[in-house]
Amino acid sequence: MKPLSVPDRLTKNRFNLDEEESHIEVNQEIAKATGTGKAIVACCPAHVYTEEPDGTISVEYAACLECGTCLAVAAPGALKWHYPRGGFGVQFREG
């Protein structure tokens, strides 16, 4: 099977993007101070998080597969993460 990048893999999924509301918010100071930033970049299977050259973490919430791994590894206060509003986000057809 051809190796695919994570963004290419995500194009196979169906998403209902919530254009009005992100369900993820990073507290940059706490994320940096606690190492949460690097940890969530590494553990997210959808590559939602990217470390920018200035050390801040950017968030591509539209790619989120809603597993909750980032929240589990995040230090208290570093990350606000909840499920997208009803009907939005990834919609699995296989599962």
Add this chain to the structure above:
Amino acid sequence: MTETTEPDFEVIVIGAGIAGCVAAYQLAKQGRSVLLIERGEAPGAKNLSGGVLYSRGMQQVFPDFLQEAPVERRITRNYVNFLNADSSVAIDYKDARLADPVNAVTVLRAKLDAWLAAKCEEAGALIMPGVRVDRVLTEVGPDGPRVVGVQAGDDELRAQVVIAADGVNSFIAKDAGLRRQDPLNHLAVGVKSVVKLPRETIEARFNLTGDEGAAVAVVGDCTQGVGGGGFLYTNIDSLSVGIVVRLDDLTEKKKVVTDIFDHFLAHRFIAPYLDGGELLEYGCHLVAEGGMAMIGEIAMDGMLVVGDAAGLTLNTGLTVRGMDLAVGSAVAAAQTIGSALDRKDTSKGALAGYRQRLFASYVGQDMKTYAKAPSFLEVERMYKQYGELFANVLYGTFSLDTQPRRHLLKVARRSLAASPLKMRQLVKDGIAGARAL
């Protein structure tokens, strides 16, 4: 019991996964008024599993489950694989008895859960998809807070009992104070691709006929030494292929989870299974791996917690279970709620029977039996050195290089001496494994 507002339903179930649907179905069958709320656009849209459902419990709920439900293949071949970079040692267990009666099937949850929700609807439950429950409504009761309903956006819906079936992250159980944040060694992340292949190709590659299926479980190089494993399950015309890695080990070793997954897919002994396949879907899921230690409070005034939300998953090294435990917990919850509603008492005391029923059933019994499995599976040696040792012993046996042969025991001793493993570790792990698994 005084009610400030007349409840809208007898039971509200949060989450149309396996636990939520089975509980809603059984309560609707009892003639209760049931609302099943699902945040996905349709039931199943948010749900994902590795793919093997041990189906006997489900067949007790739905006698025609295997004929009616959209299941993929009946598992008749269990292939347990120690994988090294350049070698692989496996137990290949095939058994016709596993097909009659059927013991396990592969499933794809978007399809299965849609079917389950349709059964709930047939039985009289009201399904509300596309709605996220934000929190439970509580009132001050005699024994602390009492759950009286749910809030979803601006809507408040009231019920005599709420069932939290909202999955492994269970914000509902956490908000209600029933579950705390789990330690990282009790959590793992699963990453999975569903890969389309012609059914004849699957049957040829896995040596299957008809609707037979294979479950391949892999430990070792597939996770680059991180605690966890890989899997490969056959569906009718696709494969579910993935890894599951423990979060404490993943973060400690500073590995990138997608690098591990890519490494597994590209492994010389895994890639041939996937050759020519086309990716259908890419997903991931948090997995509770703490076993017995993760089950906390699962009942309070007006609410029960079931399935993944209650921490009911079990990794015994050979079998990885969750969906069958979800079924069992839902059955116990529906029975308990039925008798509580009959007595018009849904207090914590009246719902306490849930825990007793759960622990009298296969769910609680098995959680207890395998209580030591999680810490045994945290032993690092499982994920690298044992696989290499097994392969070296076999290499010493099969590689006839015209040198005089040595007895197997001698080959094994030499391989052990050359490996970082010590005899006392081998003995210790052997005893611990025998006790834990």
